[in-house]
Amino acid sequence: MSSGSWSSQQTHRPVLPPNPTAMCNWRRVRNHYKRCGHYIDLPEEEIKCEDRYCKFSPAHPPDCVPPECTKRCWQYHQFPEQYNPVIDNICPSCIQIARAQAAAR
Numbered sequence: 889m890s891s892g893s894w895s896s897q898q899t900h901r902p903v904l905p906p907n908p909t910a911m912c913n914w915r916r917v918r919n920h921y922k923r924c925g926h927y928i929d930l931p932e933e934e935i936k937c938e939d940r941y942c943k944f945s946p947a948h949p950p951d952c953v954p955p956e957c958t959k960r961c962w963q964y965h966q967f968p969e970q971y972n973p974v975i976d977n978i979c980p981s982c983i984q985i986a987r988a989q990a991a992a993r
């Protein structure tokens with residue numbers, strides 16, 4: 889059984905999309921302050937990947953432009969990550985109110 893004639897087929901493989909979990913995304917952090925029950929949204933943070941096939945990545949070459957880029961590169965961010973850390977304290981605005989009340993006395 890010889891399979892030598894099939895080896896040339898291997899070079900023409902479709903380009904698979906990069907692993908979506910490695911893409912750039914946004915991190916949204918919402919702190920939950922347990923002592924006062926308030927939620928504070930922090931500014932969104934952009935998490936960069938190092939994928940050459942991601943338009944937002946620092947590894948994406950500047951000469952990769954449409955229409956080629958739109959065909960083979962990711963053009964959008966991955967679904968944002970949500971973090972809701974619970975902080976065992978009162979929130980900064982409640983701290984300010986408490987300070988202002990203390991100063992007014």
Ligand SMILES: [Zn+2]
Nearest residue numbers: 911912937942
């Ligand atoms: Zn990316």
Ligand SMILES: [Zn+2]
Nearest residue numbers: 952953957961
């Ligand atoms: Zn591109």
Ligand SMILES: [Zn+2]
Nearest residue numbers: 924926979982
């Ligand atoms: Zn509060």
